Structures are given as C-alpha cells and as structure tokens.
Amino acid sequence: MPELPEVEHVVRTLRQLLCGDEILDVRVQRAPLIRPMTVAAFRAGVRGRRVEDVRRRAKFILIDLAGGRTILAHLRMTGGFVFAEPAVEPPENSRVVFYLKSGYKLGFTDTRNLGTMKLVRAKELGRLKELQPLGIEPLEPEFTPERLSELLGGSRRSIKEFLLDQTKIAGVGNIYAAEALHRAGISPRRRAATVAKSRERRAALHQSIVETLREAVEIQQTGIPLHLDLLGENIPNGYGPRTEEVFRVYDREGQPCDTCGAPIRRIKQGGRSTYFCARCQR
DNA sequence: AAACTCCCCTGATCGC
C-alpha cells in the first residue's frame, strides 16, 4: 500500500536512525521473504556490516552496507518497519529483526507476507531485474512536462493505467494516480495519448503529479506515519493529519467533490478501483 | 511493446 511518499518518509527516517550503526545479527522469522536467498547466506552477508546510507528507488528501499552490499526491500501492500529502543522489543510478528550495535532493533512487519527483502552486491544494482526496468523518478529535476509528453507518446491505454506503470513513471500507485488526476482535472478514462497532445493537459498533469507527491511527503513527515513505527520513550514520533484525511477522491465514493460538489465515483480500471469526479475531471 | 491473465498472501468487509 505504500507509494512513493510513504516509502520516501520511511527512507528519510531510517537514514537518520541507521546510518553509522552496525548490524550485529539478524533473525529471519519467515524465510520466503528473502527467497531465493537462504537465511544462512542472508545472515552471513549482513552481520558485522555498518550501514552507510539508506536510499529510495521508486517504491524500493535500499540500505547500503559497508563492503559493497545493499539490502533491497519492498513493502508491497502491508510491509512496514519498526524501530525499537534498546529496552523495547520489536513486535512478535516481525518477519525479520536486525539487531544493531547501538542496542536498537529494526523489525520488518508484513501482514500479507507480500513484501520482499534481498541482499545484493552494490555494483549489480543497475542490472537487477527489479530495478532495471523502472522509469523516471517524478520528484527529480529530469521529470519535465516534455519528458512526460514523450513517455505518454501514442499510448492507447487510459491515463490512470499509464500512471501505474512503473516502467514509465516510478513510484506512483493507485492512490496518488487518482489524486493527481483529480488535481489536474483530467478524467482517468482519457487515453494517455490525448493528454500528450494537449499542451495544457500535459502541463497540468506534470504539475499535479509533482505537487501531489511533494505534499504527501510533507504530510508523512509531520503526520502519523503509516509504515514506520518508532517504539520507545525517547524517540519523537509524528503528529498531525492522517494521510487519508487529505485525500480528495481516493476512498471517497459517494462523498461530494471538494471542487464542485458532485459525488465522487468509483470505477474499475485494469482490475483496480479508480476514484474520480466525473464533473470536474474531463 | 502493449495488454491480457493468473499468481503471491492475509484480513476486513460485503451480500445473500
């Protein structure tokens, strides 16, 4: 369920918490998570290594370790990290727990067991089947209206399905695709190619994608984090709005559109729900 | 290449 903004928040927080610390040991409660790697190999590969950086690529979390190894993690639908103070135990249901030299612990929880974690060599990152196909980062400067237009090209797909394609724009998921399209006033059913043809529409979509994601990152930073729990007395946690309280259309079927008052509609596209306002999105 | 289908897994909710 986490999309780019939620993953970005997890990454920024973990970067502060983990960098410079060392992984003393790891307990893998659920082996399939790190498949096809064996637990023994994973353990041997991370033990004694210092965390040098934590980064994001699309919805992937990269934890760079000393010695040219990187933990590549994906939260999928229900994954999340839990960072616990020395005196506090991470949740029982943690699939993986890292024990750090500082005494802190990092747990990985995942109700649906769809999340993944693997250890790779840093120099292989660019060729990984997970990372290689990924498209442009929408919050990087190279994402411009012109670039968006090129990507949209002559695609006959709906613009909503296009936005979910990680090989085009990386990191946008079902929620923020709907939110960005509402903000841009573009119907999710419109063909991608027709957005590319209109200077006005492609500019509006570009701006709405960037603004929607930027604002969502800010809310994650100041609000209640959805995919990262910090356990302990001395760790500041976020307060403020819940992310879902600021959605304009997502999961708001039947409620009035903030812009025009028409009821928000829900349709199916590519097997997934799309929420939109049929009056102000054209 | 794009567009299908099916699959992975668990829990909450829906509809009869």
Added chain:
DNA sequence: TGCGATCAGGGGAGTT
C-alpha cells in the same frame, strides 16, 4: 448469524 465472495494502496511471470 453464517459463510462464501470480493476487495485491499504492491509487483512478477507467462501468454498473445
């Protein structure tokens, strides 16, 4: 109330 069907914000593999 009970119970099967459906759905959930993720990606991947295989097919046409």
